[in-house]
Amino acid sequence: MTVIRNIFRRKLRALLTISGITIGVFALIVMGAMAEKITLLVDGGLKWTGDKVTVSAGSASLGGFSTEPLALSKIKTIEKVPGVARASANVTMLLSKKQSAVNMGMPPMVTGGDGRDEGYESFELRYSDGRELRTGERGAVTVGADLVKKLGAKVGEDVTIRGKRFRVVGIMEKTLTGPDSSVYMSLHDAQNLLHADMPEVVRSNVDRHSWATGITVYVKEGYDPEKVAASINKQVKGVAATGPKAFKEQVGDSTRIFTSIIFGIALISLLVGGLSVANTMTMSVSERTREIGIRKAIGASHFPVIRQFLSESAAIALIGGLFGLALGALFTFAANSGNAGTPLFLLTGRLVAGSIGFALGLGVLSGLYPAWHAASLNPVVALRYE
Amino acid sequence: MNTIIEGKNLVKEYRLGKDNYVHALRGASVEIAKGEMVAIMGPSGSGKSTLMHILGCLDEPDGGEVCLNDRRVDGVSGRELTKIRSRELGFVFQGFNLVSTLTALENVALAAEYAGTPRKLALRCAERALRRVGLADRMRHMPSELSGGQQQRVAIARALVNSPAVILGDEPTGDLDTATSDEIMVMMREINETTGTTFVLVTHNPEVGEACDRVINMRDGVVATTGDEVSVTMQPFVEPGWSAEPSMAVPT
Numbered sequence: 106m107t108v109i110r111n112i113f114r115r116k117l118r119a120l121l122t123i124s125g126i127t128i129g130v131f132a133l134i135v136m137g138a139m140a141e142k143i144t145l146l147v148d149g150g151l152k153w154t155g156d157k158v159t160v161s162a163g164s165a166s167l168g169g170f171s172t173e174p175l176a177l178s179k180i181k182t183i184e185k186v187p188g189v190a191r192a193s194a195n196v197t198m199l200l201s202k203k204q205s206a207v208n209m210g211m212p213p214m215v216t217g218g219d220g221r222d223e224g225y226e227s228f229e230l231r232y233s234d235g236r237e238l239r240t241g242e243r244g245a246v247t248v249g250a251d252l253v254k255k256l257g258a259k260v261g262e263d264v265t266i267r268g269k270r271f272r273v274v275g276i277m278e279k280t281l282t283g284p285d286s287s288v289y290m291s292l293h294d295a296q297n298l299l300h301a302d303m304p305e306v307v308r309s310n311v312d313r314h315s316w317a318t319g320i321t322v323y324v325k326e327g328y329d330p331e332k333v334a335a336s337i338n339k340q341v342k343g344v345a346a347t348g349p350k351a352f353k354e355q356v357g358d359s360t361r362i363f364t365s366i367i368f369g370i371a372l373i374s375l376l377v378g379g380l381s382v383a384n385t386m387t388m389s390v391s392e393r394t395r396e397i398g399i400r401k402a403i404g405a406s407h408f409p410v411i412r413q414f415l416s417e418s419a420a421i422a423l424i425g426g427l428f429g430l431a432l433g434a435l436f437t438f439a440a441n442s443g444n445a446g447t448p449l450f451l452l453t454g455r456l457v458a459g460s461i462g463f464a465l466g467l468g469v470l471s472g473l474y475p476a477w478h479a480a481s482l483n484p485v486v487a488l489r490y491e
Numbered sequence: 492m493n494t495i496i497e498g499k500n501l502v503k504e505y506r507l508g509k510d511n512y513v514h515a516l517r518g519a520s521v522e523i524a525k526g527e528m529v530a531i532m533g534p535s536g537s538g539k540s541t542l543m544h545i546l547g548c549l550d551e552p553d554g555g556e557v558c559l560n561d562r563r564v565d566g567v568s569g570r571e572l573t574k575i576r577s578r579e580l581g582f583v584f585q586g587f588n589l590v591s592t593l594t595a596l597e598n599v600a601l602a603a604e605y606a607g608t609p610r611k612l613a614l615r616c617a618e619r620a621l622r623r624v625g626l627a628d629r630m631r632h633m634p635s636e637l638s639g640g641q642q643q644r645v646a647i648a649r650a651l652v653n654s655p656a657v658i659l660g661d662e663p664t665g666d667l668d669t670a671t672s673d674e675i676m677v678m679m680r681e682i683n684e685t686t687g688t689t690f691v692l693v694t695h696n697p698e699v700g701e702a703c704d705r706v707i708n709m710r711d712g713v714v715a716t717t718g719d720e721v722s723v724t725m726q727p728f729v730e731p732g733w734s735a736e737p738s739m740a741v742p743t
Contacts, residue, residue, distance in 0.1 A: 110592040399588045402549055403649065404577020404605035406570065485550045488584065488661075 108420045111389075111413075119421070122378075122385040126425025126464055127432065129375030133460045134433025136371040138450035140364035145451055147360045149282025151353055155227055158322040158334045160192070160346045174316040179344055180221075183320060186336050188328035193222035194317035196295035200252070200288060202267060202302070213252055213286045215266060217295020225323040230284055235260035235275035241291055247275035251285040251448065266290075267298050292317065322346065375467065378425065383471035386418045390479045397479050398487025407480040414476035415469055422468020426461045433460075495525040495560060495656055495689050496546050502554030503541050515541040516552070517712035525656075528683045528690040530700040533709030540661060542709065543693045547580055547659040548572045560656060577606040581650030581688075585662035589634040589645055595621060596630040599649045606653045613652075620648035624678060640671035647678065651688075658682075660692040664699055676702045 112119045160183060162175040175194075183192040200213035220240030230237065230247075238247050246266065248258040253276055256264045263270045266288055277284055293314065300313035322337065324330045330348040337346035390397070397410060437450035503516040515538045523529050523546075531539045544550040545557060548564055551572075557565040564575060576582075581602075589598045596617050603613035621630050624644040634642055643663065650658045663679070664672035676699060683690050692699060700706045708716045 107592060107597070114592060395588070396590055399584065399590070400601070400605075401573070402547075402576065402582050402584075403602045404573060404653075406573045406605070409605060483550075485544050488549075 108413075108416050111417055112421055112424075115389075118385060118388070122381050122421055123425040123428065125378035125381040126375070126422050126468070127378075127428040129371075129378035130426045130429025130460050130464050131433045131436070132374040132429075133368075133371040133463070134430055134452070134456065135436055135450065136367045137456045137460065138433070138437045138452045140367045141453050141456055142449060142451040143360055144364055145281050147356055149280065150356065151349070152228065152282065156324055156330045156349060158324060158330050158337065158346050158348055160320040160322055160337060160341075160344050161318070162343065163345060174311070175318060175320060175344065177315050177317055179341060180320060182341050183322060183337055183344070186333065186340050188325050188333040188336065189322055190325040191221060191225045191323040193225070193321045193323070194219045194292060194319070195321060196292060196299050196316075196318045198267075198295070198299055198302075198318070200266065200286075213249075213255070213288075214283075215288045215290065215295060215298065217290050217292040217298075219292040219317075222321060222323065228280075230280070231278040232275045233278045235273065237275055238289055238291065241293065242274070243291055243294055244272055245274045245290065246271040246294075247277055247289045248273055249277050249285045249287045250279040252288060256288070264288075267302070269294075269298060269301075320344075372463075375464065378464075379422075379467035379471045382418050382421050382468055383475065385421065386414060386472045386475035387478075389417070390414060390475045393479075394482065394487050394490040397482050398484050398490065401482065401484035402488060410480040411476045414479050415472045418472025418475070419465055419468045422464045422471070423461070426464035426468075429464070430457060430461060493525045494522050494558075495527075496523045496691070497521070497558040498542065498546055498552075498555065499557075500555040501542065501545055501552045501557070503538075503545065503550070503552050514712055516545070516555075518555070519709070519713050520555075521546070521707055521714055521717070523657075523689060523691060526683070526687045526689055527705065528680065528703045529692070530703040530706045531691065531693045531709060532695070532697075532700050532706055533715070537709040538712040539693045539709045543659055543661060543691060546691060547582065547657075548575050577602070578653060579656050581653065581655040581658040583643070583646045583650050583658060583660040583663045585665035589642055589649075591634050594631050594633055595626060595637065595641075595645045595648075598634070598645055599652050602649045603652045608653075616652050617648070620652040621645070623651065623682075624648045638671075639667055640674060643667060643671075643675055644678065647675070647682070651682065654686075655688065657689040657691060660690065660694075662694055662696075663692055664694070664696055669698075672696070672698070 160175070160179070177194055180192045180194055183189055196217040198215050200215050223240065232247070233250070235247070238245060246264065248256060248264070252258065256266075258264050258273045258276060260273050260276060263272055265271075271290060271294070279285055296313045296316065299318070300308060300311065303311065322333065324333050331350050334346040334348040337344065400410060434452055437452050441448040441450055498519060498521045501516045501519045501521075503514075505513045505515055507513060517538075519538060519542055521542065531542060533539045541550070545552050545565075548557075548559070549572075552565055555565070556563060559575065559579065564572070567575075589595075590601065593601065596614060599617035599620050600610070600613040603616045604610060608616060618630065621627060624647050626641060626644055626648065629637060629641060629645075634645070637645065646663075647658075658679075660679075664675055667675060679690055679692075680702060682688055690703070692703065694700060705718065706716075707714055
């Protein structure tokens with residue numbers, strides 16, 4: 106209580122200093138929440154890609170998503186490559202025909218699978234409502250957690266996907282990666298959707314049910330997915346196989362740099378706030394020189410004086426930090442609610458603890474010199490201070 | 492004489508700049524008996540405050556000896572001096588020097604806490620000390636809610652809380668009107684007589700000097716007279732070539 110009274114001796118100055126920390130922590134929370142979301146998406150992506158090899162037509166594409174057609178007949182050839190346990194075809198396309206300009210992580214997708222991955226896929230999908238798709242089930246979809254609101258999906262009701270109506274049979278639990286922004290349907294239905302979008306000239310020459318956009322290859326135990334991908338590239342013509350390493354390297358590294366920059370900017374703003382705490386505490390010590398003299402005269406040793414000023418600077422930082430956290434949480438909540446697609450921010454426990462901890466540490470550090478200076482004052486000189 | 496504080500040949504210099512020194516004490520010697528109420532008087536620059544600071548373990552002499560309760564205290568560590576101040580000495584300053592963000596009770600308890608008393612017990616001791624100075628109904632008031640006389644009584648309670656052997660006052664009635672000043676002096680005298688606490692008061696006020704058992708008159712850094720001759724202090728002493736009002740930064 107005394108600490109608070111001391112801080113608010115100069116109300117305006119205290120509020121301005123607290124605002125500095127508030128803005129710093131707010132920036133750290135908001136930017137950190139963005140970085141956390143990206144990191145989680147990438148980590149989820151790494152788990153999602155797992156030890157799988159993705160095969161697309163022609164040149165390799167990042168993450169294995171391609172809309173170039175790939176003949177289903179390749180599955181048999183690929184399964185003959187040593188180390189391949191199973192190959193499963195899929196058709197993947199954007200949920201919306203119009204591409205959104207800005208997307209965090211993966212854009213909403215439609216994926217049709219042939220069901221051949223059953224028993225091989227290690228990434229487990231759970232359903233918050235309804236059930237999973239049965240192999241080959243037509244006219245039915247399961248919807249990712251982040252798309253429920255966007256599509257207005259309810260189990261047992263219809264949704265419109267690229268102009269066609271489908272019955273929703275299941276809503277997936279949040280996975281924090283690809284499936285959250287995906288609609289799953291049978292390969293047959295997805296092939297029909299893709300075919301409908303092809304130009305008239307191409308459409309008449311293509312057998313819609315003999316093509317896919319990608320093949321996921323499950324590797325036998327003991328085989329290196331990178332080597333299996335290399336073997337597929339060597340032995341199967343007209344396909345490009347990529348192992349999980351490519352995703353890790355290309356996405357993982359750039360994400361780390363990106364999140365470092367984001368955190369860096371936020372930390373700088375918090376450091377500026379820390380300097381304002383140091384400034385305030387220095388001024389406070391200077392204004393209270395006589396009081397310090399009195400305290401020392403009546404028997405205060407170094408420690409109580411240091412503790413007094415350190416607890417004041419820590420309290421300034423803590424109050425600012427809590428306000429910053431509250432504002433940041435409100436902002437991320439509002440931004441996530443306002444965005445129908447994938448949430449942009451993820452407020453994690455470690456981010457909250459880290460931000461408050463950092464602000465508190467900075468407050469203590471900023472108060473160190475003023476507190477030490479106060480404790481070292483000569484009582485006679487301090488008592489004479491006007 | 493049963494001496495409680497003794498200063499022998501005390502020397503103190505303050506450096507103002509290169510080759511510019513102020514000789515605040517030039518071999519002052521003083522002896523104060525247990526239970527005595529003594530005034531230190533003298534013109535500005537005579538060294539009375541410096542003498543009080545040294546006798547009160549707030550400052551160290553450059554030369555000479557200081558004994559408190561038969562123990563040499565000159566040359567002991569700063570930490571040890573802090574301990575002595577908190578347990579054996581009490582201070583009352585001019586200008587009702589209370590911590591403005593603490594209540595009267597907290598201000599008094601602060602001194603007890605610094606002396607190592609646990610907070611709860613310190614608050615109880617503070618309460619007792621405030622009752623002793625007649626402020627039982629003002630304990631929860633902030634300094635800004637108290638009159639000058641009440642604030643100085645809080646300061647006296649703070650000086651009393653650890654039951655020190657000696658209370659030192661630097662112009663304790665300096666900022667008070669005559670009536671309040673008399674009231675404070677009566678209170679200090681009453682404490683002196685009932686508890687046997689020694690009082691050493693630096694003052695310009697001849698009435699304070701008259702209310703004390705003895706007056707130590709300082710002049711030019713030495714003790715000029717010691718007895719009850721208050722009038723000596725009323726004649727400013729100016730050494731040839733030396734300013735009567737030295738720099739504000741220098742304790743005198």
